[in-house]
Amino acid sequence: MVDFENLLKQFAFVEGMDAAAGLDSRPDLIDMTPAEFEHLVRQLFEAMGMKSWVTQASKDDGVDGVATNEDPIFGGLCIIQAKRYRKAVGVDAIRELAGTMEDKHATKGIMVTTSWVTKGGHEHANRHGRMQVIEHEELKYLLKEHLGLDVLISLPKPPPKGRK
Template sequence: MPNVWGLHMPIGIGLDAIDKRRVSIGWAKMGDLSKLPKDREAIKTAIATAYPEKKQGAIPVEAGVIYRFVHEINAGDYVVYPSKHDRMVNIGKFTGEFIYETGPADDDDGFPNSRTVEWLGHFPRSEFNQSALYEIGSFITLFRIKNHTAEFLGKIDPSASGEPEDDQDALPDDDSVSSTVTRQAEETTEDFVIKRIHERLSGHEFEHFIAHLLERMGYTVRVTQKSSDGGIDVIAHNDKLGFEPPIIKVQCKRTTSQINETQVRELLGTLVEGEYGLFVTLGAFAPKVRQSERNLSKLRLIDGEQLFDLIVKHYAELSPRYRTLIPLRQIYVPDLG
């Protein structure tokens, strides 16, 4: 029965994971991890030698990750990769090939060890229940998914099932647990906010919510009429009467999926001299769209993660209606940098 693995990668590496059809892990100082023996004690020794600064409590956990990545993953096993940069849950199948690809000679933080993946589907986080999202928020880089295999695999193959055996790896050190608690608290809150907005506001209500948020940020705004907005949902100004440039034309998309170039190009096509374009979505933007933002001073993009940050920043200023829609309270979590 195939295993179902969860895997985390930093944004820089994760951006290439889909296009290159691979997942990667680090430990660049240890070279080609596939050359390591099938022995956890030997792997622990190799980690301690390559990284003498490592805490002793962290070494067994990291040795377990390397052991699984090199020796336990089989062709046909499934992988679930939650990508932070676009808030998607990517599900694929390992094809069995191990790749070692060196980077710059001084790149001690690189991710040269990879396994090839056939990606089978990419799904917004909002399509999964909170318990499933919590499971893939594990503190470990590579781990077995045990409790929600049916939910994840059901997205790409309703006939696939199976529960992996219990993991016997060492427990993580306190700093790893604290860091994960902080990250999971932030991600859980972000998931909750985006799901609430997506499920409880219609498209037109979402436009009014964005207008309200912009007002709380100091802009003068008006929502356009649904029948004749020309693709523009909100008009925003810096001055109180709305006569002085610049004029900000806002397009709002309540979708949690990815926004492509065509959609953003439609917004840009409405702009004339003295006007700027703002595109707001609960989802994410394709990499090429983000590149357009960097090259165009008249374009700004706000994805789900950035929108969440703005909501939290201005939460106390939101009207009671929206605070009721998105009930939040302040908590304190570990800040380990």
């Protein structure tokens, strides 16, 4: 049995805010502040059935959010990186997330980005085996499916083919 109370003591959380309520009819996620985006991602994970928190902005050990799934077989501690980017997320960010996962004893790491992750980043995440990447179109789909939000993500150039 995982002792979530003990695992969660290693993080400094901030008070939750309702980032979804402040969005109008078809908001552009790129216009959000990084903190608003992190809270929106937290709300998404909560809507998907997890308990979720946003960490403090500085000295967060590379952790933007933490989610827990208390299922005794498939659950565990999940480290979340939320990147409100206009350009690609590189392999270095994926490596950092992998290292943070190990340091924090997380069962899963999730990179959530408004843009896309490079081929090298995807390859590293796949080799690691306990990482998931949620990028551009999948993020839009999940926000619509779980929070009822129809959002825009204005990127200066479209993601490469196969990485919408």
